[in-house]
Amino acid sequence: MSNFPTNEPTRKPPRAPERPWFSSGPTSKRPGWSVQALSGAPVGRSNRSKVTVARLNQAIDLTRSVLAIPAEYHVLVMPASDTGAFEAAMWNLLGQRKVQLLAFESFGQLWADDAVNHLKLDCEVLNAPYGQLPDLSRIDPAADLVFPWNGTTSGVRVPNADFLNGRDGKDAGLVLCDATSAAFCMELPWQKLDVVTFSFQKALGGEAGFGVLVLSPKAIERLNSYDSGRPIPKVIRLKAKGQADMKIIGGDAINTYSFLVIEDYLDALRWALLEGGLEGLIQRCNRNFATLAEWVERTPWIDFVAEIPETRSTTSVCLKFVAPEVAGLPEALQAKLASKIGSLLEIEGVAFDVVGYRNAPPGLRIWCGCTVDADDIDSLLPWLEWAYVEALQGVIAAA
Structure with a gap:
């Protein structure tokens, strides 16, 4: 107990966040959101009706506008969130050539496991432990590349698109980017990406269940020229009669959508435009x-999981315990500390879902995406200090 930080505050802070939602998915709704935002949804209508098709096309058009997606790229909505969108891309496009996959967090590893164990591709997995990126100099421009732009579970992102240089020739492979916690919060170099996926629930605080799939002309060409021969379920099938299914790729529903979800996404997109579009969202x-970073820098017991500042996520910010009295504890007790901090904050109603991802190093994860207000982050910080002291007493005593 001699290392216990007795000088830390023990009284509950006087001010709480107005919106205590800091989950990394589904994320916080936009400021001012209420269920009335869904009142115009065309519920009870066929997904082939003019009004529902128009709603879906409007969502696609606004997505293109806010994100400045090139006109020649196709945007479509897929079932099963970002996972469904990315699986569709992998199952329909990969197998023609060698594939490299960057695995530096849980979802990058998931795509690598799919490639190796299920698709059984000729592939190379470039791994890195939590907090680091793989050696990007090993990337082969001739290979297809699969990677997350931002590691939602590690708080590590690629610092820029320089590692994608040299892929301009016709012999270069496709680039498949899982951008689910980067879209609407970070610049994406569209001309260097052939496939981009994200979900409403991560990107803009939308309801869960659907994802967005963006395909470049080069990706469409691959669909038309390559047949893997593998059976592909209908809900992720992008081809018809051996060619790219331009009805689906053109915006038709691949199956029945919830138009409450689509209406919610439309509401978030309209808010994004009012905030100044992508530039305004990135500024937020x-x-x-x-x-949050200023607090981390002056707080001795916490640090970023991401080791290099340029690779630190600005959305899913992952933090680890570094105080000697905690860092020396077994990982199970560190995880217990994180869980106790999360429970205390939730009981007080000041922060929900701030415990780190289950497979990540024990710690905290705080969503700083565009639908969160900086004032609420600022109000949260004294509560993190209070909860740390309260939780640590019990954990050290148990040790």
Whole structure:
């Protein structure tokens, strides 16, 4: 007990976040959201009716507008969130050539496991432990590349698109990017990406269940020229009669959608435009991250999981315990500390879902995406200090 930080605050802070939602998915709704935002949804209508098709096409058009997606790229909505969208891309496009996969967090590893164990591709997995990126100099421009832009469970992101240089020739492979916790909060170099996926629930605080799939002309060409021969379930099938299914790729529903979800996404997109489009959203995200980062830098018991500042996520910010009295504890007790902190904050109603991902190093994970307000991040920080002291007493005593 001699290392216990007795000088830390023990009284509950006087001010709480107005919106205590800091989950990394589904994320916080936009400021001012209420269920009335869904009142115009065309519920009870066929997904082939004019009004529902128009709603879906409007969502696609607004997505293209906010994210500045090139006109020649196709945007479509897929079932099963970002996972369904990315699985569709992998199952329909990969297998023609060698595939490299970057695995530096849980979902990158998931795509690698799919490639190796299920698709059984000729592939190379470039791994890195939590907090680091793989050696990007090993990337082969001739290979297809699969990677997450931002590691939602590790708080590590690629710092820029320089590692994608040299892929301009016709012999270069496709680039498949899982951008689910980067879209709407970070710049994406569209001309260097052939497939981009994300979900409403991560990107803009939307309801769960659907994802967005963006395909470049080069990806469409691969669909038309390559047949893997593998059976593909209907809900992720992008081809018809051996060619790219341009009805689906053109915006038709691949199956029945919830138009409450689509209406919610439309509401978030309209809010994004009012905030200044992508530039305004990125500014909101950067303010949130800066507020949290300043606190991390001056707080001795916590640090970023991401080791290099340029690779630190500005959305899913992952933090680890570094105080000697905690770092020396077994991982199970560190995980217990994180869980206790999360429980205390939830009981007080000041923060929900801030415990790190189950497979990540024990710690905290705080969403700083564009739908969060910097004032709420600022109000959260004294509560993190209070909960740490309260939780640590019990954990050290148990040890």
